[in-house]
Each structure stands twice: as C-alpha cells, then as structure tokens.
Amino acid sequence: MIKVDEKKCLGCFSCSNVCPSQNITRTETPELRSVHWKRCKEECDLCVEFCPAKALTLVPYDESCPEPTLSFDLVACKICGSRYATEPMLKRIESSLPANLQKDSTGLDWIWVCPVCRRNIEAERATKQMVLGRSRKSP
Amino acid sequence: MPVYVDISRCIGCRSCEVACKRVHGGSGHVNVHFAGDNASVPVFCHHCEEASCTMACFTQALHKVGERTAFDVEKCTGCGLCRLACPFGVVWTDKIAHKCDLCEGRETPACVLTCPANALSLDFELASRRARARAALVAAHGGRR
Ligand code: SF4
Ligand code: SF4
Ligand code: SF4
Ligand code: SF4
Numbered sequence: 001m002i003k004v005d006e007k008k009c010l011g012c013f014s015c016s017n018v019c020p021s022q023n024i025t026r027t028e029t030p031e032l033r034s035v036h037w038k039r040c041k042e043e044c045d046l047c048v049e050f051c052p053a054k055a056l057t058l059v060p061y062d063e064s065c066p067e068p069t070l071s072f073d074l075v076a077c078k079i080c081g082s083r084y085a086t087e088p089m090l091k092r093i094e095s096s097l098p099a100n101l102q103k104d105s106t107g108l109d110w111i112w113v114c115p116v117c118r119r120n121i122e123a124e125r126a127t128k129q130m131v132l133g134r135s136r137k138s139p
Numbered sequence: 140m141p142v143y144v145d146i147s148r149c150i151g152c153r154s155c156e157v158a159c160k161r162v163h164g165g166s167g168h169v170n171v172h173f174a175g176d177n178a179s180v181p182v183f184c185h186h187c188e189e190a191s192c193t194m195a196c197f198t199q200a201l202h203k204v205g206e207r208t209a210f211d212v213e214k215c216t217g218c219g220l221c222r223l224a225c226p227f228g229v230v231w232t233d234k235i236a237h238k239c240d241l242c243e244g245r246e247t248p249a250c251v252l253t254c255p256a257n258a259l260s261l262d263f264e265l266a267s268r269r270a271r272a273r274a275a276l277v278a279a280h281g282g283r284r
Binding site: 012013014017018050052084085089090091092096097098101104110111114115116117118119120122123124126127128130131134 | 144146147149170172173174175178179182189191194195196198214216217218219222223224225227228230232234235239254265
C-alpha cells in the first residue's frame with residue numbers, strides 16, 4: 001500500500017501517469033487538481049520510485065486505512081489570470097533554478113506566468129525591432 | 140545549435156507548424172505568433188546553454204548533448220515540471236513531455252526544409268550575414284528603414 005506525505009506532494013502528474021493499474025487517479029477542474037490514491041495491493045513501487053518529491057512510501061496493507069486525496073488550488077497566471085499549475089510545483093521550479101535565471105531581461109518573474117503568456121512575451125520581444133522598422137516605413 | 144529565425148522573412152504562413160506536426164505524429168513543437176498585423180515569428184525551443192528545463196527534470200529525461208537540449212522518452216514520467224520550467228513556454232506535456240528535437244534522425248529539420256520564405260536556417264552565420272546586409276542597405280539609403 002502507498003502512503004503519501006502531504007507536506008511533500010507537489011500535485012504533479014508523475015505517480016498517476018506511471019501507475020500501471022490505475023490505482024492513482026487525477027481529477028482536474030479549471031481551479032483545482034486532486035490526486036487520489038486507492039488502497040493498492042500490488043507488489044510494485046513505480047510511483048514511489050518516480051515521485052519527484054519523494055512523497056510516497058510503501059507500507060503494509062491495512063484495510064482500515066482511509067484512501068487519501070489531496071487537492072491543490074491552481075495558481076492564476078500573473079498576466080492572463082488563467083489557472084495553470086499547482087503552487088508546490090512552481091515553488092519546486094524556483095528551488096531548482098539559479099536566481100539569475102528566474103527573472104527575464106525586463107525583471108519579470110516568469111515562473112508565475114503561464115506558458116501561453118510566456119510564448120506571447122517571447123514573440124513580442126522577438127518582433128519588436130522589426131515592427132518598429134515596418135511601421136516607420138508605412139506611409 | 141537551434142534553428143535560427145530570420146524574422147523579417149517570416150510571412151506567418153504556419154507551414155513550419157504543419158511540417159513539425161507531420162513528422163512528429165501530430166504533436167507539434169513550434170507555434171507561429173503574430174505581432175499585430177505587422178510581423179510574425181515562430182516560437183520554439185532555443186536549446187538554451189543553461190537550460191532550465193534540464194535543471195527541473197528529475198529523471199534527466201531532458202539533458203544537454205553538446206549544444207542540443209535532448210529528450211529521452213524512456214525516462215520521462217510526464218510529471219509536468221519541465222513545462223513550467225521553460226521561460227519561453229515551449230515544452231508541452233500531454234502524458235509525456237515533447238519539445239523541439241531538431242528533427243533528430245533527419246538530415247535537415249522539417250521546418251527548415253518546408254518554410255517557403257526561407258526564414259529558417261541552421262546556420263547562425265547566414266542569419267547574421269543577412270541582417271548585416273540589410274543594415275548596410277538601410278545605411279546606403281540614407282538611414283531610412
Ligand atoms: S508523484 Fe509525488 S509529488 Fe507528484 S503527485 Fe504523486 S505523490 Fe505528489
Ligand atoms: S525547452 Fe525551454 S528551457 Fe529547455 S532548452 Fe528549450 S527553450 Fe531552453
Ligand atoms: S515531464 Fe518528463 S521530461 Fe519533463 S520534467 Fe517530468 S520527467 Fe522530465
Ligand atoms: S527542428 Fe524539427 S522538431 Fe524542431 S521545430 Fe523544426 S520541425 Fe519541429
């Protein structure tokens with residue numbers, strides 16, 4: 001059976017993806033992600049091995065033990081407001097990157113911006129000079 | 140060694156998007172963006188020297204091989220961390236991660252081959268030579284662009 005340390009779990013996609021027997025399920029609404037662990041009887045520890053946060057441990061099977069569910073509010077993008085990630089995942093990104101990579105050239109904390117807005121910013125940055133040039137040319 | 144873009148040549152036709160999808164079983168790794176109606180640019184992986192995605196990936200599925208940021212599908216759990224760690228938003232995770240692989244196994248990347256405007260190339264020198272040539276032309280016309 002699997003025990004989850006709720007202080008460590010990031011609410012990521014790993015364990016629910018690697019479990020071969022659908023014993024870990026994920027549900028997602030626009031605001032909330034929940035992960036649910038069934039009382040698992042398999043002799044398998046794929047989820048334990050592949051948890052990035054080492055939040056899972058194998059424990060002896062116990063019928064009386066309740067099945068845990070953890071729910072995570074999804075963080076809203078600083079720019080467009082769409083909900084795009086769990087807070088522990090974003091904090092984890094912060095702790096895995098050196099400080100100088102966490103701000104872009106304009107000082108933006110891009111980690112707290114959703115991937116769609118990140119692509120838009122990149123496109124704006126790349127085309128800026130060009131657009132200036134072209135608008136000057138037009139009558 | 141990423142694919143280099145000559146933005147002034149891009150006509151926004153999205154041919155690169157289609158080409159990338161075609162050779163990657165339907166999941167594309169490049170998005171064409173528009174800046175108003177004045178310019179367009181394909182956005183895709185820069186194969187960063189200091190690649191945040193590789194620092195966030197806990198299985199080393201994303202890793203550096205020389206100048207490329209390479210991906211080992213066997214190691215990926217689809218956790219989704221890399222998608223959040225790329226400053227440019229150019230890693231996607233649907234069950235597993237995917238991003239520009241520079242068309243590994245092909246002689247020339249599909250997007251480079253397909254672009255009808257010759258906006259994409261593997262040759263940084265070519266891109267900067269063209270930019271210098273344009274700058275020279277501008278100077279020759281009295282600095283007016
Ligand atoms: S893999 Fe670990 S961190 Fe991710 S949801 Fe499962 S228990 Fe939580
Ligand atoms: S996926 Fe993003 S962080 Fe990784 S090498 Fe490409 S551009 Fe850089
Ligand atoms: S989704 Fe795959 S490639 Fe991305 S960080 Fe997780 S294990 Fe690494
Ligand atoms: S080099 Fe290949 S994988 Fe990369 S964007 Fe171009 S077509 Fe897609």
